[in-house]
Amino acid sequence: MSSIAQAASSLGTVTGGCHCGAVRFAVRGDFSSGISCNCSICQKRGHLLGFVPAANFELVAGEDNLADYLFNRHVIHHLFCRDCGIESFARAVGPDGNEMIAVNIRCLDDVDLSNVAVTPFDGRSR
Template sequence: MNDETASTPLPPLHSGGCHCGAVRFETRVDLSHVITCNCSICTAKGLLLAFTPAENFTLQQGGDRLNEYRFNRHVIGHMFCTACGTEPFARATTPDGVPMVALNVRCLDGVDIAALNPMPYDGRNS
């Protein structure tokens, strides 16, 4: 096997942002592993989430318009736009220390939400 066939293809590139457009980002993310979480915040906000390593995420504008909210164990930084209140993404680390971004798939441009097959995740009890 040569290096070219051994490499993993990059996930597709998506752009997205908050409702008012103040926050914009680009990310590479695989949307075949979208989850719907039943924790209190995901339920209240109706979030559909996909995860990507932080190195696959670039905040293009609006860093000064973001505020962070942490609750429960304070391990996830839920980022929301101070102008429109939308949560386009959150930041956390995996148990082994890898920085990750949880993307609100509803904030990605041009994604057909009805075509996705989100898997349930029991965040309420984990």
């Protein structure tokens, strides 16, 4: 079984995208763990988030198919496919001031989610 199928536990490049396939990306990172946020949008969408520097992310297809949704403090660009509605990633500036990508680990290809360690995050209280 490949490392991607075991939750992409190394810093290898993995692929992912939306449900219909219009949005596709490649990302380099360790997705052996993820954040489960309880804010109003993450909870409703069931996101499991992994974070990488923007330099580790390449949007391969679908830039013109993305819609941007901002809410609350308007600092995270929640990007979703105009066709299927899936948010496979978001863009923001991290606490260190650098651009980062929040990848929905559930949208990575061939990842066994049972091998992903989940850490709860109380985004609702922020």
